[in-house]
Amino acid sequence: MIRVAIVEDIGRIAETLKQKILLSPDFEIVNMATNGKEIIQQLQKDHALEVIIMDINMPEMDGIEATTFITQRWPNIKIIMSTVFDDEQNLFNAIMAGANGYLLKDETPQKIHRSIYEALEGGAPMSQMIARKALSLIKTGKPESSKTENVDYGLSERETEVLEHLSKGLSYEQIADNLFISYGTVRKHVENIYRKLRVNNRTEAIDKAQKGGLL
């Protein structure tokens, strides 16, 4: 039995989707939510499920944000975006957020079932049109973000320096030693770096810095 959650703010569409999925006895719907905040709250209580079908446009917290959070916090959960928006910007954002697949709203039950299986097997289920746009994205370069460099988080020179040392796996003590400042100062720099990068630990900071071309 494959456990599926549906996140969709429009009741009618959510219901249709649910009916389509339940046409196969292999699936059960274990969660229904109407926005990103809601599903995350539900997952925090119980994340025993395999797949989430996620709308993009929703109030409170949209599907992109929710996907970013969920793929980070529960990497084993597969997320398939399901939306009426077929533009490259939305597709690109969804992919960057970590979505595993991308379907348009009018798919057949068969295609939806197959897509869920594909996602679980590590594939990338896509609607026809989406697949074409994906290739187009690669071919034309992506909207505004093909340059992995020069992202500005407003880090000062000293902070960048500390970040470089952080990325080498040195302890605060060792960094202090290297930069001829105190342990406490290193800590404060790190705090400021984390705040500016909006992360909460060393690993995420390094990851973000690398992706932003800071290292």
Next chain:
Amino acid sequence: MIRVAIVEDIGRIAETLKQKILLSPDFEIVNMATNGKEIIQQLQKDHALEVIIMDINMPEMDGIEATTFITQRWPNIKIIMSTVFDDEQNLFNAIMAGANGYLLKDETPQKIHRSIYEALEGGAPMSQMIARKALSLIKTGKPESSKTENVDYGLSERETEVLEHLSKGLSYEQIADNLFISYGTVRKHVENIYRKLRVNNRTEAIDKAQKGGLL
């Protein structure tokens, strides 16, 4: 009747492919060539066909070059790459050359038939694994040719899995949650990973794993 050409230098594979395609009465094979030069010469005499199934690795002129030329000279012909190479570099090159789809060699006749129809309808047929790599291409941005040779540290499957979660910045608690094991077990796995990689903290482990091509 849909007219198809096969370009493939290994006779046995070409024959298998031909048999698979001819399992459906909707298709006929109008050309067989063993390299890029050959198919282009044939097309110059007569290009009355809809689809070309193209290998990548061939003598004289490879599938990428041929695709570049053909999509330029006869834009209405759809080209589906069919190869054993599933690396991002080849995929990227094929897309840039203008290929409409990308299949791996071991596809079923049904999948091949469906792919031809998809290509004709303006879609982008892809094998499972290729679709995933396409998204990965978009996500990571272009294939960096930094060939990280794979180093074997003797990590077990489970340890590799833990390492992947570690690299995402998850806490032991969160990793335990995701893998459905206890906090203590995660700790033990991490210990073993560190010992095998001969490092003493998370950052060094990730660094070494990335350089060794484990992530």
Next chain:
DNA sequence: CGCACAATACGCAGTTCTGCGTATTTATTG
């Protein structure tokens, strides 16, 4: 069967990191 090894699990102790508050000095800028 005995052995090695992977995967599971927990306790203890010590170290390191993270978040928050507070504070001083120096340089820059409106």
Next chain:
DNA sequence: CAATAAATACGCAGAACTGCGTATTGTGCG
């Protein structure tokens, strides 16, 4: 001159990580 930002520094508390020892279960191999 006043405001602001950067760099320096420390205390406290709690969270997370690391190293070491120990142990059980299952699996594969000679």
